[in-house]
Amino acid sequence: MTGPHTAPEGADRVIVIGAGIAGLAAAARLAQAGLSVTVLERHSTPGGKMRTLPSPAGPVDAGPTVLTMRPVFDDLFTALAERLEDHVTLHRQSLLARHFWPDGSRLDLHDDPALNETALAAFAGPKAAKQFRAFSTRARQLFEAFDAPIMQAPAPSLGKLTLHCLT
Ligand SMILES: Cc1cc2nc3c(=O)[nH]c(=O)nc-3n(C[C@H](O)[C@H](O)[C@H](O)COP(=O)(O)OP(=O)(O)OC[C@H]3O[C@@H](n4cnc5c(N)ncnc54)[C@H](O)[C@@H]3O)c2cc1C
Structure with missing residues (x-):
């Protein structure tokens, strides 16, 4: 085999x-x-x-x-x-990403979902925070469904994925 x-x-x-x-x-x-x-x-x-690329400011991880x-x-x-x-x-790292916009606004994302919701609410309002929570829940469901039968499996199996989703 x-x-x-x-x-x-x-x-x-x-x-x-x-x-x-x-x-x-x-x-x-x-x-x-x-x-x-x-x-x-x-x-x-x-x-x-x-890989690392040279830049005038020094090497940059690309x-x-x-x-x-x-x-x-x-x-x-x-x-x-x-x-x-x-x-x-x-x-x-608890701070996972820091986003900047030309108008000076900034959004930090953390390793803590509750902190992310608070950051999203402050940045874009309660509706965006709710959408982000739904997105995070969906992303977790997809990760849990794909992890064992597809990502960790030596031979990815749609059958096992289906079985996992049904149980
Ligand atoms: C901008 C960017 C940011 C990312 N950030 C993250 C991150 O933060 N965390 C994370 O986990 N992942 C991140 N990823 C994804 C991660 O980089 C890739 O999933 C991973 O490096 C892919 O590794 P690989 O060995 O599959 O492919 P590659 O790194 O593409 O390696 C393939 C190698 O095969 C060589 N090759 C291809 N064909 C031939 C041939 N015919 N003969 C000889 N050599 C050949 C290529 O030159 C290359 O060196 C990022 C990717 C990018 C582009």
Whole structure:
């Protein structure tokens, strides 16, 4: 049986195309499983969308800035018999995003849904705060429906998603 992190029976060499986070994670798991792994990358540096670009003000992160699903990285490092915290120092942020508009108005979003509603109400009124609450509830429902059968599953399954939604 094969999946994203297993090789066909008898194979001992694997080529992973792309040194973005997905390719690197797959390569690390396959190497840990004892396979000889070669990663091919068309750019001169690894990282894919995780990249830094030069600017007159200094280097700027042009891709991801927020680690939103730490358990995924914990799981990866555990699979490699390592600990994430031995390699990177992570600081939990309560302020997730700060938005600015040309007229000087500003909207901060936090890791606390109640604080977000208060911020939305102050920024755009009670109706917007209510809409944001409905949006957050819907987003949570979608995340919970898709997490196990699609995002965490080695082989995403519409059948399991349907079953999950029915139960
Ligand atoms: C502006 C921006 C902000 C983001 N912010 C966040 C965030 O805050 N938090 C978060 O979790 N996610 C964020 N994301 C999403 C996250 O960056 C991506 O989901 C993730 O980096 C994708 O990784 P990947 O390995 O799947 O693909 P990629 O990073 O695209 O890697 C694919 C790699 O494969 C290489 N490649 C492709 N074809 C070939 C080929 N034929 N031969 C050789 N090499 C090849 C490419 O050069 C590339 O290096 C953001 C994305 C962007 C663009």
